[in-house]
Amino acid sequence: MAGYRDVLRTPGVARIIAAQLTARFPNGMTSLAILLHIHHVTGSYGSAGLVLAATSIGQAIAGPVTSRWMGVWGMRRVIATTLTVCAAAITTLALITVPLPVYMGLGVLIGLSTPPIQSAARTIYPKLVSARQLTPLFSLDASLQEIIWIVAPVLITFVATQVGTVPALLLIVVILVGGGTWFILSPEVGRVRIPRSRRSFGKVLTKLPVLLATVIGFLLIGACAAVEAGVVATFGQGGLEAGIVLALFSVGSLAGGLSFGKIPIGPWAMARRLAIVTVGLALTMFSLEVWWLGGTLVLAGIGIAPALAVLFAMTSASVKFSDTAEAFGWVGTGQLIGAAAGSAIAGFLIDGIGPQGAYIAATGFAAAGLLVAVALVRGFPDLRTRGVSPIPDTEPLQTVT
Template sequence: MAGYRDLLRTPGVARIIVAQLTARFPNGMTSLAILLHIQSVTGSYGSAGLVLAATSVGQAIAGPVTSRWMGMWGMRRVLTLTTAVCAVAIATLALARMPLPGYMALGMLAGLSTPPVQSAVRTIYPKMVNSRQLTPLFSLDASLQEIIWIIAPVLITFVATQVGTVEGLLLVVVILVGGCAWFILSPEVGRVRIPRSRRSIGKVLTKPAVLLATVVGFLLIGACAAVEAGVVATFGHGGLEAGIVLALFSVGSLAGGLTFGHIPIGSWAMARRLFIVTVGLALTMISLDVWWLGGTLVLAGIGIAPALAVLFAMTSASVKFSDTAEAFGWVGTGQLIGAAAGSAIAGFLIDGIGPEGAYIAATVFSAAGLLVAIVFVRAFPDLRHRDASPIPDTEPVETVT
């Protein structure tokens, strides 16, 4: 903890962390808010899963594109435009009544315009701290973002069940606009300039570490999305149990991230962390009792933030600075496609066999991620004796031979 305190004393670090967490706070609310709203309107978890999947697909398409735009037009312009469009789309989703395809179209528009705050801040980090502090900063970021998943599900569940699902979505809009405005106006956002990448879009995926981070992120977040749908289906709309159980899931992740964030990242780090997640999720299938689910999800959560820290560090260390934003955009895309797949599969399994199906899906997703981490362990970079800073951009130099 002393190391984290020293890190937070670095000028600007604490401010930018809090600002970006506020800007990303709606990420922990939007999925549940849409799920609860569409299920309430249509009476079907399958329909709600389809709208949520459309939103996630939109985010997945936009991720690398809007991240790359920041190198072309600047962070503030891109963040401001996307925030405005996203806010309008979510507000319309809340207030309008239309057939399912209309809800899916609005969900996709909201996803396409999701502000690329995550890519922006993780591109800024290497310019704010020295190389020795970068890996701990990624670990701290991955841990503190769990505050979003602790507070946001409880808040949105309370508002949606006790006030209304429309009011829940409108609350998302208010926090989105306020949080993104704070982040956009932060000095660091205006100070850091992302160089224009000379590589064609998608070329960064030829880096094995970036591709692996994208695939593993897809599977890990797919498992989390299935858990989210399963918990909501298990406890329904009558109380706060769903929000509390999901908050416990994040408490485990926060504890794991802060506890293991200082451990050097070796090639087997991802496999060890995903093993913890897989065991915890497998145990959820024994019972749907609130206390059992809470305990097993705390165990599963212990591996999540540490696994995400590995994803961030290996991505940063494997690309040039000019490609960092796009690389994080692709990693985010993998996670969002995973969220779409996890939500849709869990939704249909819930309609077919009950809430148990969602936990089966979550366990399968996590086990697949563990298998990938074991089979391709040689492709995971060993960062125990090096830092996670991006590779410096250099200009070609002509030589006389």
């Protein structure tokens, strides 16, 4: 833990991590709150699913677009604008009763205006710490984000069921605005300016490491989404066991991320970490007992955050600083599409063969990621002997804030 203490003592690091985690906390609440609210208003889970699908489409489109805009108009302006629109759209969805197509339109707007906090934070990190500290910082970031997925769904479900879905959505707005404002006003956000990229939009995907990070992120998060569907199908939405098992999955990821944080990242790092995930998920198919699923998902989880840390590090190290935000935006979009695909495929298999189908889907996603990592190992940068920082094209400018 000494390495993490050194990282957190670096001026600005603890503040940025705390601010971005707070600003991103609604990411673990919004989909569930929208699902519960639209079902409450319409009485249909199908309608709620359509609104969620519209929201996901908006998020997938927005990821690389709004991230790239930060190099044109600046981080603060883009984040403040998207934050304002997103908060207004969620508030409107909560307070008005309208036909389903209007709810879907609001869902698209919520997705399109999701503030690019994650891309901004991971673009700032290389300017806060030394190259030696950047790998542990990415590991710490990937690990701590598990707090969002452990606490946020429980909190928003409690508020929605015990107080109401409208207060739940308004609570999201309060956290979004508060956390986003904290992040925007952080001095580090004002000091780091992303240069305008000279490459055409999407050109960053021609960098093999960025493409690999996007594809493997799609497969890894697809596996996680299938697991979540499988656990809910196994124990029921209201089952205490479901919450415990999913919490163990996240705890395993948190522990793995902190344990692997200082291990140098070589070309085979991704394959080794995905092998842990694949083995753990494959073992889930032997039994659906709570103790077995809990243990196997702890094992699988140990590889999740370390694999995400590799994704972040290889993306950062493979592009110019002016392209980092867009690159992280594409990686995030891949993960969003993976979550939708994993949930959908798991759902079909659950309907066809039962909860076991979801774990088969999860294992398939993870195994596909492992095969990609092994087959294209030459495409993964060797970060054991070089820094994880982006390729410099200009230094950050000091700006008056």
